[in-house]
Amino acid sequence: MTAKIKEFPGVGLRESDFTERKVLFTEWKPDARYAWDAGVAIGRYLAELKEGRIIGVRCHHCRRTVVPPRIFCEWCFRPMDEWVYLEDHGVVNTFSICYVQWDMERLEEPLIPAVIEIAGASKGVGILHLLGEVDPREVKIGMKVKAVWKPAAERIGAITDIRYFKPIN
Amino acid sequence: MPKEVAIIGVGYAGFRALTPEVSYKELMYEAAVKAYEDAGVDPRRDIESFVTVAEDFTEGTSIFDEYVPDQLGAVLKPVHTISGEGLHGFIAAYLQVLTGAMDIVAVEAHSKASNILTPDEIMAFAMDPVYNRPLRANPHFIAGLEMNRYLCETGTTREQCALVVAKNKHNALYNPLAAYGASIAVEDVLESEMVSYPLSRLDMSPRADGAIVMVLAARERAEELSDIPIWIRGVGWCNDSFSLENRDWTNAIYAARAAEMAYRMAGIRTPWQELDFAEIDDTFSYKELQHMEALRLCRPGEAGLLVEDGATEIGGEFPVNPSGGSLGMGHLLDASGLARLLEVVLQLRGEAGQHQLSDVETGLAFGWRGLPTTSGAAVILSN
Ligand SMILES: [Zn+2]
Numbered sequence: 001m002t003a004k005i006k007e008f009p010g011v012g013l014r015e016s017d018f019t020e021r022k023v024l025f026t027e028w029k030p031d032a033r034y035a036w037d038a039g040v041a042i043g044r045y046l047a048e049l050k051e052g053r054i055i056g057v058r059c060h061h062c063r064r065t066v067v068p069p070r071i072f073c074e075w076c077f078r079p080m081d082e083w084v085y086l087e088d089h090g091v092v093n094t095f096s097i098c099y100v101q102w103d104m105e106r107l108e109e110p111l112i113p114a115v116i117e118i119a120g121a122s123k124g125v126g127i128l129h130l131l132g133e134v135d136p137r138e139v140k141i142g143m144k145v146k147a148v149w150k151p152a153a154e155r156i157g158a159i160t161d162i163r164y165f166k167p168i169n
Numbered sequence: 170m171p172k173e174v175a176i177i178g179v180g181y182a183g184f185r186a187l188t189p190e191v192s193y194k195e196l197m198y199e200a201a202v203k204a205y206e207d208a209g210v211d212p213r214r215d216i217e218s219f220v221t222v223a224e225d226f227t228e229g230t231s232i233f234d235e236y237v238p239d240q241l242g243a244v245l246k247p248v249h250t251i252s253g254e255g256l257h258g259f260i261a262a263y264l265q266v267l268t269g270a271m272d273i274v275a276v277e278a279h280s281k282a283s284n285i286l287t288p289d290e291i292m293a294f295a296m297d298p299v300y301n302r303p304l305r306a307n308p309h310f311i312a313g314l315e316m317n318r319y320l321c322e323t324g325t326t327r328e329q330c331a332l333v334v335a336k337n338k339h340n341a342l343y344n345p346l347a348a349y350g351a352s353i354a355v356e357d358v359l360e361s362e363m364v365s366y367p368l369s370r371l372d373m374s375p376r377a378d379g380a381i382v383m384v385l386a387a388r389e390r391a392e393e394l395s396d397i398p399i400w401i402r403g404v405g406w407c408n409d410s411f412s413l414e415n416r417d418w419t420n421a422i423y424a425a426r427a428a429e430m431a432y433r434m435a436g437i438r439t440p441w442q443e444l445d446f447a448e449i450d451d452t453f454s455y456k457e458l459q460h461m462e463a464l465r466l467c468r469p470g471e472a473g474l475l476v477e478d479g480a481t482e483i484g485g486e487f488p489v490n491p492s493g494g495s496l497g498m499g500h501l502l503d504a505s506g507l508a509r510l511l512e513v514v515l516q517l518r519g520e521a522g523q524h525q526l527s528d529v530e531t532g533l534a535f536g537w538r539g540l541p542t543t544s545g546a547a548v549i550l551s552n
Binding site: 026028030031032033034035036037038039040041042043070071072074075076077 | 188189190191192193194195198205211212213226229238239240242244281283284285286287290291294298299302303
């Protein structure tokens with residue numbers, strides 16, 4: 001903006017200009033709905049979550065154990081060799097403390113998303129979840145955490161069958 | 170056009186109405202494994218670049234590019250996704266090889282149409298939000314508008330369109346990949362319920378799931394790796410002005426221009442004599458006829474008569490959609506054009522099985538991007 005212009009002619013828009021349709025516009029609300037086939041790997045992952053277990057897969061070629069499972073190794077481009085049950089605890093690889101909702105409204109209680117390196121999986125491999133039962137100021141990278149499961153009757157075969165991960169000693 | 174780039178491998182999976190047993194990633198993986206085996210390449214070692222074709226709204230995931238490398242063996246390699254027809258993606262892969270920057274490139278397109286719960290709403294989302302969408306008519310009316318004008322101008326009849334459906338569904342009976350093979354009569358099509366006059370339900374290709382992967386290679390690598398390289402002789406693509414108010418409702422000009430570009434490159438002057446067969450978009454029955462005329466496979470207004478004469482049947486003078494087309498195989502969303510091209514490859518290799526054509530050397534594939542678009546792409550292949 002040039003410094004030579006001192007005054008800006010025109011009138012600012014008010015919300016009432018829109019509600020009274022002095023300013024014309026068109027609205028559209030999309031109805032986009034999907035139901036994704038989970039398939040072999042994620043289908044089994046979800047079924048195991050329903051049973052209160054975390055399952056991964058292992059590639060004998062690069063000797064990695066990964067979670068969430070997939071039927072192929074993306075590094076070696078060959079089928080995975082075996083299913084491996086993992087522990088329901090692990091170590092915080094990284095975390096954030098999120099103070100805003102989806103509409104950017106401030107949250108009273110922040111959410112703490114974290115990548116948790118699951119015990120039994122290869123170094124650096126983890127699942128994304130939330131931390132709970134912890135003061136945000138106490139969360140540390142490298143902290144040990146454990147899954148807090150919903151009761152069996154409430155589990156539906158979804159990532160939310162784990163409520164959150166909480167710190168353990 | 171000299172033989173510079175060839176298709177050295179093809180792989181495919183699905184082609185069914187539903188594929189609940191696999192995720193889209195697993196479907197793509199199956200097609201990729203087969204294509205790489207067919208080409209005799211290791212994707213981690215040999216393939217230098219990957220092109221995929223996907224539209225975020227049909228996937229239900231935005232920036233879908235990010236979701237493709239793992240299942241294609243493309244992690245930490247050059248990858249980009251084209252939002253277009255499958256053949257647009259194919260041409261992008263071809264051009265990469267032609268630049269000399271890449272020797273071996275893979276292209277992928279897929280459909281998980283069965284996972285979209287509101288497909289017509291997604292289609293409506295492609296219409297102008299200000300002056301078309303608020304009318305709230307199901308977008309299939311656009312095919313009705315076009316079919317009506319096309320029939321009126323050319324003297325083509327609904328019966329002739331119905332013959333296209335009968336032919337393609339019949340061809341599909343001999344294609345093990347096809348999901349919708351059937352023996353149906355012209356009356357069945359004419360009597361099926363009206364969707365948007367004059368388009369009836371059976372005039373429309375039903376959707377299907379499937380994935381296709383192809384491997385392209387520069388001449389030297391192609392000759393080294395493949396006993397039956399299928400050469401790319403010409404490519405072309407074109408977008409018309411999209412407006413529903415002003416578009417040409419009779420002629421598929423985008424198809425004519427795309428084909429002219431491909432013919433020029435291939436040195437083809439009289440396509441109906443120099444081509445042996447064609448696999449062209451038949452999303453709707455009349456589209457096969459309209460596209461035949463635009464692609465100069467016959468004179469304007471003549472396509473309906475040729476179908477009546479049986480000239481476009483598998484045993485006819487100029488077979489069109491021996492695979493069964495989208496009417497017989499199922500519409501694979503943006504992968505449809507690659508499905509047409511896949512059939513051309515299999516025919517030119519002599520691997521089409523029960524519906525193999527005899528003595529074919531050159532074939533054309535044409536893909537249309539579907540409602541409500543006026544864009545398409547053409548590819549000419551030779552063995
Ligand atoms: Zn591996």
